[in-house]
Amino acid sequence: MTAPAAAPVAASQTPPAAAPAAGALNAAAIAGLPFRIELPSGVQLFEGRAAPNAKVWSVRKAGKTLARIYAGPSSQFPIYDGEQVTAAGRVSVVVPEGTRRVAMEHLFQRPVAPTEIHVWVMSPDGADRDAAERIAQSVDPK
Helix, strand or coil, X not given: CCCCCCCCCCCCCCCCCCCCCCCECCHHHHHCCCEECCCCCCEEEEEXXXXXXXXXXXXXXXXXXXXXXXXXXXXXXXCXXXXXXXXXXXXXXXXXXXXXXEEEEEEEECXXXXXXXXXXXXXXXXXXXHHHHHHHHHCEEC
């Protein structure tokens, strides 16, 4: 026996959004962050441990951390060893991976608090690494 087909969604209707996982930031909370970020479907942002005048977020997909973002007065940049490249208002650490180069982390320095926004890739390899790199590249200070 086959399952019934899903009812089509009219152009004027929008399907209900998936409920965020417990602790995941909703769209309003993400809009209030000091940076913009593009999160593909199935990827969520979680606020993590905080230090005085600093916050850290985890970008997760199915419980796996793809990237992290720090916003505060003094980050631990750089985490990775690699070539530091300055472009588009940030310093990025680029490492060779086979025949390509991967941007593993980015640092934005600003004149206002938070004075540093540091983004780094956590996923080790494969499609998750590619997704993590794209997400990290999408971060831009407001």
